[in-house]
Amino acid sequence: MPRVVVDVMPKPEILDPQGKAVLGALPRLGFTGVTEVRQGKRFELEVAEINDGVLADIEKLADTFLANTVIENYTVRVES
Amino acid sequence: MRIGVVTFPGTLDDVDAQRAVRIGGNEAVALWHGDHDLKGVDAVILPGGFSYGDYLRCGAISRFSPVMTEVIEAAGKGLPVLGICNGFQVLCESHLLPGALIRNDHRRFICRDQRLRIENADTAWTTAFEQGQEIVVPLKNGEGQFVADAETVARLEGEGRVVARYLEVNPNGSVNDIAGIANEAGNVVGLMPHPEHAVEELTGSGTDGLGFFTSLAARVFA
Numbered sequence: 001m002p003r004v005v006v007d008v009m010p011k012p013e014i015l016d017p018q019g020k021a022v023l024g025a026l027p028r029l030g031f032t033g034v035t036e037v038r039q040g041k042r043f044e045l046e047v048a049e050i051n052d053g054v055l056a057d058i059e060k061l062a063d064t065f066l067a068n069t070v071i072e073n074y075t076v077r078v079e080s
Numbered sequence: 081m082r083i084g085v086v087t088f089p090g091t092l093d094d095v096d097a098q099r100a101v102r103i104g105g106n107e108a109v110a111l112w113h114g115d116h117d118l119k120g121v122d123a124v125i126l127p128g129g130f131s132y133g134d135y136l137r138c139g140a141i142s143r144f145s146p147v148m149t150e151v152i153e154a155a156g157k158g159l160p161v162l163g164i165c166n167g168f169q170v171l172c173e174s175h176l177l178p179g180a181l182i183r184n185d186h187r188r189f190i191c192r193d194q195r196l197r198i199e200n201a202d203t204a205w206t207t208a209f210e211q212g213q214e215i216v217v218p219l220k221n222g223e224g225q226f227v228a229d230a231e232t233v234a235r236l237e238g239e240g241r242v243v244a245r246y247l248e249v250n251p252n253g254s255v256n257d258i259a260g261i262a263n264e265a266g267n268v269v270g271l272m273p274h275p276e277h278a279v280e281e282l283t284g285s286g287t288d289g290l291g292f293f294t295s296l297a298a299r300v301f302a
Contacts, residue, residue, distance in 0.1 A: 013229075014226070015227075017183040017186075017187045020187070061162075063292060065136075065140065065144070068140065069173070070178075070180045071180045071227060
């Protein structure tokens, strides 16, 4: 079954408290080289087939529902 | 007046909101998220809670519920709509109000009696207050940080659409201490604190929240 992946990330200018919490835990775990963590979401959409209509629909789905474009950016890609 | 209170799966404060509506001298009408029906009400309240478990984003799934189709259309025609806490999040997700609400900057859930200043006493929901009046109502949220781009914030401030502002402490990192905003017409108001928990002396922090539930009548009969 073909898979389309939608990645959603908080916009760079939006504070990401979850990413900060993860970053704060890293030194305690012995990781010292990481300077920034941003946490987002990954959606995996299984579709019957890939065509322009399906991709246009998923683009709309991502833009109106999976992401809130006031605070988040998203990307849509077909996973091969 | 007949004021509808919507119940979504995961709503918590619908019964308190209905009670506040009645104490405010209005009739409370229960509305169900799955119905395309506002039952002819004169106004709608979207109460607090965790609708649809806050899955995806707070308010994101509720925004596409059948009742919200009706609320969005009616709000565009001037129906007064008040969103409290989760209801505020639903209004932002519905694009009836600008900006968004994200996790508190300090990452903890907060529950406190919060002092506010009413910055706009001309909206459908705030006419019972004096401009600049200070009130104390409960605040309880995990994702109450109001954010918007600089241009949107400037427009909200310039047009007097900041309805309430946090005083003494900013409890969640909201830009410009914003606790509540209105749309351009002033019929749609979103508020993060909970006035419905401050309508009786016996419970809550006092009766400072009552004005949100008496303003509609005051406006009509003024």
